[in-house]
Amino acid sequence: MDVNQYLEIFIEETKEHLQSMNEHILVLEKEPNNQDTINEIFRAAHSLKGMAGTMGYKKMQTLTHDMENVFMEIRNGNMKASSDLVDVLFKGLDVLEAFLANIQADGTEGDLTCEDIIADLNNILSKGLKTADKDSKAADTSTGKKSRVDADQIPEGKEKDKFRALVIEEHEKKAIAKALSLGLNVVGLTVYIQEYCVLKGARAFMVNRTLDEHGDIIKLFPNAQDLEDEKYDFDYSAFVITKESPEQLANHIMNISEIKEVVADYIKLSEEELNTFLKAIKQDEEILSARKTAMATGKFAGGSAPKQSAKPIANRSVRVDIEKLDGLMNLVSELIIAKNSLVSSSNSLHNQLDPEYFDQIEYLERVTTNLHESVMKVRMVPIESVVNRFPRMIRDLSKKLDKQMQLFMSGEETELDRTLIDEIGDPLMHILRNAADHGLENTDERRKSGKVPVGSIYFNAYQEGNNVVIEVRDDGKGIDVKKIKKKAIQKGVITEEQANRMTDKDIIDILFMPSFSTSEEITDVSGRGVGLDVVKTKIETLGGDIEAKTKLGEGSSFIIRLPLTLAIIQSLMVTIGAEKFALPLGNIQTVENVVSEEIKRVHGKEVLNLRGSVIPIIRLGEILECEKTEELDHVLVVIIKKGDKLAGVVVDDLIGQQEIVIKSIGKYIKNHKIISGATILGNGEVALILDLNSLV
Amino acid sequence: MGEVKSKQYIDVRLGKDLYGIEIEYIDNIIVMQNITRVPKSQPYFLGVINLRGEVVPVMSLRLKLGLEEAEFTSATRIIIVKPDPQAASIGIIVDEVNEVINLKDDDIEHIKYDDKDGKKAFSKGLGKLGSDLVILLDIPELVIETED
Numbered sequence: 001m002d003v004n005q006y007l008e009i010f011i012e013e014t015k016e017h018l019q020s021m022n023e024h025i026l027v028l029e030k031e032p033n034n035q036d037t038i039n040e041i042f043r044a045a046h047s048l049k050g051m052a053g054t055m056g057y058k059k060m061q062t063l064t065h066d067m068e069n070v071f072m073e074i075r076n077g078n079m080k081a082s083s084d085l086v087d088v089l090f091k092g093l094d095v096l097e098a099f100l101a102n103i104q105a106d107g108t109e110g111d112l113t114c115e116d117i118i119a120d121l122n123n124i125l126s127k128g129l130k131t132a133d134k135d136s137k138a139a140d141t142s143t144g145k146k147s148r149v150d151a152d153q154i155p156e157g158k159e160k161d162k163f164r165a166l167v168i169e170e171h172e173k174k175a176i177a178k179a180l181s182l183g184l185n186v187v188g189l190t191v192y193i194q195e196y197c198v199l200k201g202a203r204a205f206m207v208n209r210t211l212d213e214h215g216d217i218i219k220l221f222p223n224a225q226d227l228e229d230e231k232y233d234f235d236y237s238a239f240v241i242t243k244e245s246p247e248q249l250a251n252h253i254m255n256i257s258e259i260k261e262v263v264a265d266y267i268k269l270s271e272e273e274l275n276t277f278l279k280a281i282k283q284d285e286e287i288l289s290a291r292k293t294a295m296a297t298g299k300f301a302g303g304s305a306p307k308q309s310a311k312p313i314a315n316r317s318v319r320v321d322i323e324k325l326d327g328l329m330n331l332v333s334e335l336i337i338a339k340n341s342l343v344s345s346s347n348s349l350h351n352q353l354d355p356e357y358f359d360q361i362e363y364l365e366r367v368t369t370n371l372h373e374s375v376m377k378v379r380m381v382p383i384e385s386v387v388n389r390f391p392r393m394i395r396d397l398s399k400k401l402d403k404q405m406q407l408f409m410s411g412e413e414t415e416l417d418r419t420l421i422d423e424i425g426d427p428l429m430h431i432l433r434n435a436a437d438h439g440l441e442n443t444d445e446r447r448k449s450g451k452v453p454v455g456s457i458y459f460n461a462y463q464e465g466n467n468v469v470i471e472v473r474d475d476g477k478g479i480d481v482k483k484i485k486k487k488a489i490q491k492g493v494i495t496e497e498q499a500n501r502m503t504d505k506d507i508i509d510i511l512f513m514p515s516f517s518t519s520e521e522i523t524d525v526s527g528r529g530v531g532l533d534v535v536k537t538k539i540e541t542l543g544g545d546i547e548a549k550t551k552l553g554e555g556s557s558f559i560i561r562l563p564l565t566l567a568i569i570q571s572l573m574v575t576i577g578a579e580k581f582a583l584p585l586g587n588i589q590t591v592e593n594v595v596s597e598e599i600k601r602v603h604g605k606e607v608l609n610l611r612g613s614v615i616p617i618i619r620l621g622e623i624l625e626c627e628k629t630e631e632l633d634h635v636l637v638v639i640i641k642k643g644d645k646l647a648g649v650v651v652d653d654l655i656g657q658q659e660i661v662i663k664s665i666g667k668y669i670k671n672h673k674i675i676s677g678a679t680i681l682g683n684g685e686v687a688l689i690l691d692l693n694s695l696v
Numbered sequence: 697m698g699e700v701k702s703k704q705y706i707d708v709r710l711g712k713d714l715y716g717i718e719i720e721y722i723d724n725i726i727v728m729q730n731i732t733r734v735p736k737s738q739p740y741f742l743g744v745i746n747l748r749g750e751v752v753p754v755m756s757l758r759l760k761l762g763l764e765e766a767e768f769t770s771a772t773r774i775i776i777v778k779p780d781p782q783a784a785s786i787g788i789i790v791d792e793v794n795e796v797i798n799l800k801d802d803d804i805e806h807i808k809y810d811d812k813d814g815k816k817a818f819s820k821g822l823g824k825l826g827s828d829l830v831i832l833l834d835i836p837e838l839v840i841e842t843e844d
Contacts (some may be wrong), residue, residue: 334749579733624735665734665744666784668839669753672736678744678751686732687747 007107012056012319014100017051022093022392028074029086029395035167038075043069043222047231048096051053060099063114066121067092072124075167087399088120090392147489163188163237166221172239175218176269177277179241182261189264190237197258201230205261208238210252212361215242239267254510308405322418332368332375333568333661337680340370344682369659372568380415380564383461383470386425387412390432390459396438404454405436406444411461416468420562423542424470427535431472432457433560434531439476439556440550449553451475466566467544467586473557479550508548510680512536537625543676546695547643559643569662571679571689572638573655577626582660582679583649587692589641591654593634608637608648608654615639615646618695622676642696649692662689702800705823707830708790710758710776711766715790716797716823716830717775723785724776725793726769729754736750745787749774754787760838761818766791779836786839799823804832 024041027034045068050542052060067089073079095114102110104483166188169178176186193203204227211217222232242249246264255264269277328365346361347351388410394407416424440455447453458473481504487511488494494502516531539546543563550556563569563586571582571593592610599606599617606617617637621628629652637648665671665688675690705716724747731743731754740759744751751785754774758765773790776785789799806821818838 337749564760626735663751665751666753666786668784668786669734669737669741669744671734675734678732680746680749684746686729686744686751688732688734 006055007103010051011100011104013051014048014096017048018093018097018100020044021048022090023388024352024570025081025086025089025397026391028081029083032081035075038071039167042068042071042075043226046233047088048223048234049050049227049233050213053233055624057099057103057109059109059112060096062070062091063096063118066118066125070121070125072165077332078167079125085124088117088124090396092117092121152424160192160261161188161265162188162190162235163221163239163263164265166219166237166239168219168239173269173273174221174277174281175241176239176267177274178281180269180274180280183277184215184241184243185245186218186267187240187242187244187249188237188262188267189240189246189262190235191236191250191253191259192261192263194258194260195234197234200232200234201228203256204228204232204236206256207253210256211238211240211242211249214244214249214252215240259427265420320378321672322379325375325418329375329379332372335567336368336372336659336661337682340366340680340682342682342686347690359466372659375566376417376568377415379418381418381421382413382415383421383424383468384412385419386428387459387461390429393429393432394436396604397433401437402442403436405439405440405457406454407432407457407459409459414461414463414468416562417564420542427538427560428472430531430535431560432459435472435474435476435556435558439474439478445477460661463564464561467561470560470562471557472560473555475555478551478552478554479511479556480510480551481546483494484508484510508550511548512546545642569660571660573657573658573687574636574638574651575653575655576621576624576651577629579624580621580655580681581624581684582623582658582687582689583638583640584676585657587642588642589639589646592637592639592648594648596631596633596635599635599668610639610646610648613646615648617648617650619650620690621650621652621693623672640692640696642693645696647696649695660689697796699819700800703774704800705797705799705832706775707794707797707825707831708773709792709794710761710763710790714825714828714830715757716799716832717835718832719789719796721761721779721835722775723778726774726776728789729774736831742789745774747785747787750785752776752785752787754789755839756789758789758791777835777839779839780813788838797823799825799830 019040021044024037024044027037030040032540038270040140045064049064049068051062052058064309070079070085074081079085092114093110095117098112099109102108102112122286149194157579177187190206191207208217208220208224208227217238217240220227221237226232227236233643240249246266250262250264253259306625342363343365347360366662390409391407397403398405403511428515435457436455440457441449441451443453456475458471460471460473462469485499485502488507489496493510493513499507510533512532536546539562541561544561546560547559548556548558563584570585572585572588574581574583594608599608601607602614607614608617636651636654638651639646639648658681662677663679665675673694674690675688677689678686679689681687700751706719706722708715708717715786726747729745730747733743734741734753737743737753738755740755742754742756743795744753756765768789769791772789773793774787774789775793776787778785803824804821805824807819820832820834823832
């Protein structure tokens, strides 16, 4: 079978499974008894193994197989997820990721080896089993919960009656107990499908339909969705409540083609369990009859599976090539330009035209705006896909730096344009590493300064107007302004005299200058001298900005602001002299009509006292070398905001709000950094877009 | 045509001088447009224009070559060129576009210019067109800014 056409899907899905395993192993480390998590890991590992096998990636398959063995033992309660074990598992995941990267690059696994990890895994497996064996037996008898179908038979993956290894959930036991009490049979079976079978999903469906004809399926492993999606090897297990015997059922199934073998047997519960569950059923029935609703049936599992309902069953989505979306976005841009020119020509013909015409124009405007929004939304992805690797990173850093730390994340669902998502990962990672390495103190230092020994890093993302704000905050030692000052003078970045005049904020901004690193020692985590300046440059090329705030001894925070989208923005069109400029609406707070005398000169700079706060005034005309216009008694001041800094920009006149398409002015022409691009107006003229952020 | 290789050029006029631009670089020739000034750009860049929805920078060939500025007339044209097929477009303003000319290798005199006076000639050689001489422009050299 030619598998190349599936390579893309394989890579995508493997990424998802690896991410899911990463996340769940992290949870497992904290809550070793979380059955849902273990099941989830197991499921991911199992699918991964199956997929790697199908694609012919032997090394991946072997490694996941051995990891799966470990998960199996954890799931069956024979082993505990110790910190050492988690380390090895993470190492395994890293190797799998390396395989995947190689596959992505040239379609082969490359010559990485994973023998040592496999050896480690097997080591832990054999050691863990010996020590845990006694524990688990003790635990089994004392609690009686989480018992397996057959506690003495630990599946090695070789027995054919794999269904015996399945963990029966409480609610399933209840169903079994009920069926038994009604004199029905409960049959467990494992179906083996021929390995040459092409449509495994369809085969499984046929088997299940046959089972449904002869009874009720109460459990499937893997679940029905996975079976349908072919996320299983060549066998799967089921529990069926039926009137027939295991042999009869097996015969029915063997009549379906491409079935290799069926192993089936009765499922029994112990006398004791049977009684407890029958009692529980009676209680349920009483409650049910009291309520006279059948609604609650599924919910009486007693909290044993609280998360199940929360999981999405299947994603109704389509994967689309980003280039196609770019194409669509370009078309929408063209449409908006065409619409703008229609609007401007209709305005000039105001008197001659039918009012009906204007209704249609307005309608067209609404539709194009909505169309643009929809296309933009399609391009938006939650930042989750970037940030979900951070918990794992912090855990690794914690071990590597030997500092205790925890990461709190919120706002992962905040959405950003796809092109931004791809670019923002590295800068964010850098800032987090900085926080972990330079920001947080080690445990001893924290104790000395009376803080909780575990350092915290907070990652928060949210939308603010047309921007997305990402904050990374730590409760570490903060940035020592004096130290930076000293170092900056020493490095010749600033002179002593300059330093004395600078505010603390100015000094902190030095951190973002090229080749400035304050860490005394260079570690391999961060601090190689290239750092925050690279982050700043990157974020600025994305049209965003970054600022740092700090309080000595209490911690620091880095705040990144990014535009929601890159292609089309709402803007305020203004004129300066005879020229038109577009100011992005996202930065604008208000527009004030100010009496000229209110603008005062302080230290040679113009300022305005605006309702109690003194803000600097910027004459755009001077910066842009526009023709001078005569001074009037009143001037229009556009108040712009960046973070908590305000500034006033003087313009000659306002034209109005307009949706504009951002175009690059190309690399041939040099320009002032305040010009972030150009746009085409309705009448075909080109107007420049001003980046107000660079002014504040 | 015979066996001697020949190339096509567009013959343009600046003042009294004739210049040749190799036809393979030329994308389009348009009449004068509204130009939006770009502050703080190189002085020879007059600004940007809208070319069928794309924003294209335009330079004055006169200013680039260190000649005097001249009034735009109805004969003034913007020649849209691409230094290579993948590159972005750029406009070059000339006084007038004359005709398409064929120049054989024999008609071209390759002259090495040295940039003694600080001004670059951006030329590949001189073409002989009857009694006239045509200065053949080196478009990539002309368009792509080298660090001074």
